[in-house]
Amino acid sequence: MFEKIKKDFTTMTWVLIPVAIAINIAIGQIVVLLKLPVFLDSIGTVLVGIVAGPWAGALTGALSNTIWGLFNPDSLPWWPVAFFIGLVAGLCANAGLFKNWWKVILSGFLIALTAAIVSTPISVYLYGGITASGSSFITAYLLQTGQGVLSAVLSTGFLVEPVDKITTAMLAFVIVQGLSKRLVARFPRPENAEVESGNNTTQIIIALVVVVVVVALGFVVRNMLAG
Amino acid sequence: MHERLSFFVKRDSALHHLNPLTKIVLALSIILVSIFSPWYWTSHGLLLVVIVPLVFIGKVANEYFTSALRLILPAAGFIFFMQAFFQPIGQTVIFNFWFLDITQESLLFAFRIATRITVMISAFTLFLLTTHPSELMSDLTRRGLPPQFAYVIISTLQILPQMQAKAQTIIAAQRSRGLDTESTFFKRIGSVVPLVSPLVFGSLVEVEERAIAIEARGFTSKKAKTSLYEISDRSSDKFIRWGLVILVIISIVLKLWLS
Known part of the structure; x- marks a missing residue:
């Protein structure tokens, strides 16, 4: 078991992790500036999960939130969520779920379910269900209709997370496909990123179209809920 | 820098x-x-x-x-x-x-x-x-934290300002060839791709170079390292x-x- 995990942590992996954390933070901050209806703060984590396996992804996630906590203290308590995002992304990649665009939607969905389940106890225990994120508006509404805290937080998670995590998984897939084959082959698990059918340019284009559609859907849903 | x-x-x-x-x-x-x-x-x-x-x-x-x-x-x-x-x-x-x-x-x-x-x-x-972050990391390494963890944390703290500087260079370069970065909302969204993709791909391509550089300095060596402080x-x-x-x-x- 440990020998297997150790094999994923080559020098390439150790060097990739800081870069992935920086990508998480850089893209996450740009998205905040643009006021998009997603967070996209775990693209780097999913990326490491794909090319270096689940444990490297999990480590990236946990460290990413800890370091982000230096200048955005609110992200600190959520490190277990990021840990599981990386872990599940890596497991999906090992199962071959990052090999073409519709499988990536499936892994994005699985990551979203995990994130919703893991974040619920943190949100309920630490914040009483109402966190600093904008989606707490939905939770508050559900609480007013008489639902319990646990089920209100969980249903909000199931509503909000898929949009974000499917976009994240898609963009991580696009980045991996955009890298040269020679570079990807230097990472521990290059086979996870091989495209099954068709060439990867078409896969990239389809994936980008899916991203635009999903984000647009997110916009529509948010505006419906707000108005 | x-x-x-x-x-x-x-x-x-x-x-x-x-x-x-x-x-x-x-x-x-x-x-x-x-x-x-x-x-x-x-x-x-x-x-x-x-x-x-x-x-x-x-x-x-x-x-x-x-x-x-x-x-x-x-x-x-x-x-x-x-x-x-x-x-x-x-x-x-x-x-x-x-x-x-x-x-x-x-x-x-x-x-x-x-x-x-x-x-x-x-x-x-x-x-x-x-x-001081380096003081914390060398103390924790001395107590048995794998040195790779210390590398990841210290290196992230170094890469973040570097990436910010690189982002500024990219923004300046794209503007000089006429990219619209500060008008309407949709134009700004459209300019995200030409700004973000050089940043992301550029830093990922550097990974290999960095890996070779630190491996040449004994990163994977199992021997106990001495500390300056x-x-x-x-x-x-x-x-x-x-x-x-x-x-x-x-x-x-x-x-x-x-x-």
């Missing part, structure tokens, strides 16, 4: 001379006690009786209160309003707006959560202000650490016993 992202302020104080591990244990136990303590006023007390005096002992009052105004107050204030409005508890309605009402109970609850968040962030800020760890440090651990255990036991 090779500036490191760090909040460390070099001063000569009792807090600065403590061992880094003692300071991290101190911050964590303040956070854990404020989460687990069964009494309503514990967090408020911790803030006034423990954190504020420590800030003055550590001689970082200026820096702490600036960051409190800039970082902590907005975060805690936002949480306070969210909680006060959205928590559906309590009977005594003070203020009503649409389907949301502020009750006496929800105000008290909001005050508690907001103070708890303030305590958590303050403890962490105090630790960052008085501890000695980090003090006095017996008083050990005494403080164990005292804090016992305090945390007491508060968890009290919480389980009283609830």
Whole structure:
């Protein structure tokens, strides 16, 4: 078991992790500036999960939130969520779920379910269900209709997370496909990123179209809920 | 350019001379006690009786209160309003707006959560202000943390400012060839791809070069490395650490016993 995990942590992996954390933070901050209806703060984590396996992804996630906590203290308590995002992304990649665009939607969905389940106890225990994120508006509404805290937080998670995590998984897939084959082959698990059918340019284009559609859907849903 | 992202302020104080591990244990136990303590006023007390005096002992009052105004107050204030409005508890309605009402109970609850968040962030800020990141990492490596972890953390702190500088270069370069980066919303969205993709792909391509460079300097070598700096760890440090651990255990036991 440990020998297997150790094999994923080559020098390439150790060097990739800081870069992935920086990508998480850089893209996450740009998205905040643009006021998009997603967070996209775990693209780097999913990326490491794909090319270096689940444990490297999990480590990236946990460290990413800890370091982000230096200048955005609110992200600190959520490190277990990021840990599981990386872990599940890596497991999906090992199962071959990052090999073409519709499988990536499936892994994005699985990551979203995990994130919703893991974040619920943190949100309920630490914040009483109402966190600093904008989606707490939905939770508050559900609480007013008489639902319990646990089920209100969980249903909000199931509503909000898929949009974000499917976009994240898609963009991580696009980045991996955009890298040269020679570079990807230097990472521990290059086979996870091989495209099954068709060439990867078409896969990239389809994936980008899916991203635009999903984000647009997110916009529509948010505006419906707000108005 | 090779500036490191760090909040460390070099001063000569009792807090600065403590061992880094003692300071991290101190911050964590303040956070854990404020989460687990069964009494309503514990967090408020911790803030006034423990954190504020420590800030003055550590001689970082200026820096702490600036960051409190800039970082902590907005975060805690936002949480306070969210909680006060959205928590559906309590009977005594003070203020009503649409389907949301502020009750006496929800105000008290909001005050508690907001103070708890303030305590958590303050403890962490105090630790960052008085501890140099490299000092912390070399101390933890000496105690058995794999050196690769230390590499990841220190290297991330170095890469972030570098990436910011690179982003500025890319923005300038794309503007000089006529990319619209500051007009309407949709034009700005359209300019995200030509700005972000060189940044992301550029840094990923550098990974291989970096890996070769650090491997050539013995990164994977199993031999014990010697350190340039000695980090003090006095017996008083050990005494403080164990005292804090016992305090945390007491508060968890009290919480389980009283609830």
